[in-house]
Amino acid sequence: MTTSSVSARDWVPNPDSAGVLKIDGPELANFEDQVKLFQAGEKDEIEFLRFRLRQGVYGQRQPDLQMIRVKIPFGGVTADQMDVLGEVAEKYTPLKKGHITTRENIQYHHVPLAETPELLRLLGDTGLSTREACGNTVRNVVAHPSAGVSKDEVFDVTPYSVAYSRYFLRHPTTQNMPRKSKTAFSGSELDEAMVLMHDVGLVARVRDGKRGFKIVIGGGLSTKAIMAKTLSEFVPVEDFLIHCEAVLRIFNRQDEERKSIMKARIKFTVERLGIEKFREMVDEELRGEWAKKQIDLDSLMFIDDEEADAPGVPANATPEPNDDAAYSEWKRTSVVEQRQDGFSMVYVRVERGDIYANQWSQLADVARTFAGGRARVDQQQNLVYRWVRNESLYDIYQALGAIGFSVAGRETIRDIVTCPGTDSCKLGITSSMGLNKALGEAIDAMGDIDPLVEKMHIKASGCPNSCGQHHLASIGFHGAVMKGPGGQVPAYELFLGGRSTEAGGTKIGTRVRARIPARRAPEALKSIIDTYVANRKEGEVFADFIERFGVDHFEEVFGKMKQEVGPLDRDHIQTYMDWGKTVVYKLERGEGECAV
Numbered sequence: 001m002t003t004s005s006v007s008a009r010d011w012v013p014n015p016d017s018a019g020v021l022k023i024d025g026p027e028l029a030n031f032e033d034q035v036k037l038f039q040a041g042e043k044d045e046i047e048f049l050r051f052r053l054r055q056g057v058y059g060q061r062q063p064d065l066q067m068i069r070v071k072i073p074f075g076g077v078t079a080d081q082m083d084v085l086g087e088v089a090e091k092y093t094p095l096k097k098g099h100i101t102t103r104e105n106i107q108y109h110h111v112p113l114a115e116t117p118e119l120l121r122l123l124g125d126t127g128l129s130t131r132e133a134c135g136n137t138v139r140n141v142v143a144h145p146s147a148g149v150s151k152d153e154v155f156d157v158t159p160y161s162v163a164y165s166r167y168f169l170r171h172p173t174t175q176n177m178p179r180k181s182k183t184a185f186s187g188s189e190l191d192e193a194m195v196l197m198h199d200v201g202l203v204a205r206v207r208d209g210k211r212g213f214k215i216v217i218g219g220g221l222s223t224k225a226i227m228a229k230t231l232s233e234f235v236p237v238e239d240f241l242i243h244c245e246a247v248l249r250i251f252n253r254q255d256e257e258r259k260s261i262m263k264a265r266i267k268f269t270v271e272r273l274g275i276e277k278f279r280e281m282v283d284e285e286l287r288g289e290w291a292k293k294q295i296d297l298d299s300l301m302f303i304d305d306e307e308a309d310a311p312g313v314p315a316n317a318t319p320e321p322n323d324d325a326a327y328s329e330w331k332r333t334s335v336v337e338q339r340q341d342g343f344s345m346v347y348v349r350v351e352r353g354d355i356y357a358n359q360w361s362q363l364a365d366v367a368r369t370f371a372g373g374r375a376r377v378d379q380q381q382n383l384v385y386r387w388v389r390n391e392s393l394y395d396i397y398q399a400l401g402a403i404g405f406s407v408a409g410r411e412t413i414r415d416i417v418t419c420p421g422t423d424s425c426k427l428g429i430t431s432s433m434g435l436n437k438a439l440g441e442a443i444d445a446m447g448d449i450d451p452l453v454e455k456m457h458i459k460a461s462g463c464p465n466s467c468g469q470h471h472l473a474s475i476g477f478h479g480a481v482m483k484g485p486g487g488q489v490p491a492y493e494l495f496l497g498g499r500s501t502e503a504g505g506t507k508i509g510t511r512v513r514a515r516i517p518a519r520r521a522p523e524a525l526k527s528i529i530d531t532y533v534a535n536r537k538e539g540e541v542f543a544d545f546i547e548r549f550g551v552d553h554f555e556e557v558f559g560k561m562k563q564e565v566g567p568l569d570r571d572h573i574q575t576y577m578d579w580g581k582t583v584v585y586k587l588e589r590g591e592g593e594c595a596v
Contacts, residue, residue: 032117055131056131070108072106074141078126082367084123085360086355102467109424138164146386154205155187160185174248179261181248196228197221212237221472225471306386313389319394345384345388366385380501414440419432420433422479429481431579434581435460453529458473459475469500485568491515492524494512495509496512507543527554
């Protein structure tokens with residue numbers, strides 16, 4: 001790898017970049033200095049670890065290699081930024097890909113530490129930042145990709161989500177909190193951004209003609225899943241930042257949460273104190289002198305007139321065919337009408353959230369041609385184009401097909417969400433990416449899918465920490481290990497009947513108290529679906545079915561799978577291997593850096 005000809009001290013961010021977050025040139029120069037000092041043995045390891053995490057540089061299970069996490073506030077990217085995301089994948093990652101996460105970040109894996117400063121400068125030139133994408137900070141702020149164009153929204157939350165992102169970036173209160181804080185904005189009570197699973201969630205409301213937010217706090221998943229509780233039913237938009245700062249100031253002072261990193265999220269503070277007490281503390285905090293400061297909300301907001309750049313009516317659009325079944329299925333599952341007449345959102349299903357280097361620039365060209373030069377990523381690890389002319393739907397379908405992205409089925413049972421698992425994560429127990437591929441192939445082999453089954457969602461995490469949001473899936477898998485006669489067996493525990501983006505609101509699934517061998521996960525999936533189809537009431541969705549039917553049946557069926565694990569011999573060796581692996585499984589789990 002060749003290094004940049006521009007020194008760290010000479011480099012300055014491009015002032016014309018379309019960045020949402022401030023790129024600080026001296027900050028990146030200092031980062032490069034600290035990297036060199038660390039590699040020379042002149043920096044304390046823990047001190048440097050905390051420092052690099054605030055720059056979005058995260059250690060992997062592979063020694064001396066890093067994961068780079070790029071923050072994408074509200075999920076919005078420009079075509080020029082997509083070009084650079086592809087360039088980064090090509091130059092710095094051996095697998096030549098970027099990974100969309102469930103937090104609307106882009107992650108790159110297997111990057112040598114020495115190359116990270118140059119990578120961060122390349123991102124910074126196009127306005128992309130990694131600052132505080134990791135560490136005990138305010139992480140990337142998410143919003144649903146329909147913000148601004150949804151028929152159901154109260155108002156567009158995009159400008160306010162950016163104001164929140166900008167306000168707390170490099171904020172002195174949020175540089176070393178007891179743990180990280182995750183935030184989401186939803187444009188309506190449908191909770192399309194899953195605010196209830198976040199540390200801080202904001203839902204758009206209007207009262208007496210004034211815009212404001214319902215604020216919820218204390219949500220989170222991991223080993224103890226809790227839904228957020230309502231702090232305030234309505235806070236005017238001009239006051240929402242100061243209210244959220246009060247929440248984070250209180251959280252930052254909690255010595256009790258600093259005693260144990262396993263119980264240090266805001267959800268544990270709210271649980272320990274109670275929401276009524278926490279609300280009283282916020283009211284008291286807001287009476288302090290600090291709260292009298294004036295916040296220039298207008299200067300923090302991001303106003304992007306996408307409609308002004310929307311494509312005009314195309315002169316030579318290809319008419320929609322009447323006999324193309326594949327196109328009809330794609331349109332049914334991938335196209336959503338906007339509230340603006342004549343335009344639609346086009347959802348692009350991204351397998352396992354992975355976009356390869358050569359695909360980024362091609363997807364950027366699609367954005368330029370059909371979507372005003374913009375796109376968004378979402379919490380389902382997909383890509384979304386907005387402001388696509390209805391007359392251009394067949395043309396964008398063909399353009400996506402030429403890149404390999406015209407598959408149907410976004411946000412259906414086939415649109416499986418997974419974290420990277422043991423491919424790179426220190427905390428990974430199982431190969432969740434391998435499981436994703438296996439489950440997808442099993443669903444494809446089922447042929448025509450029942451309409452109610454199609455509405456189900458599958459999410460998987462390689463460990464209990466829920467980066468794949470498995471608690472909120474119709475069928476959620478999380479990595480585990482079990483003991484067989486021949487040694488360790490990669491396995492999964494399941495949650496059933498959760499909800500994320502479906503009607504009815506966010507809901508935590510019911511844990512099935514049984515572990516299944518990883519290799520039998522497709523069989524377990526089929527068993528769940530068959531049981532649902534055979535026993536549901538007319539029109540009963542899966543979450544309601546599980547609430548009525550329970551999970552005892554599945555515990556009995558899956559419990560037998562453990563008993564059927566054979567010895568480590570030629571006939572059973574596959575059971576002792578994880579998906580996508582060619583060696584006998586051995587649990588190898590390091591210390592994660594999320595809570596350092």
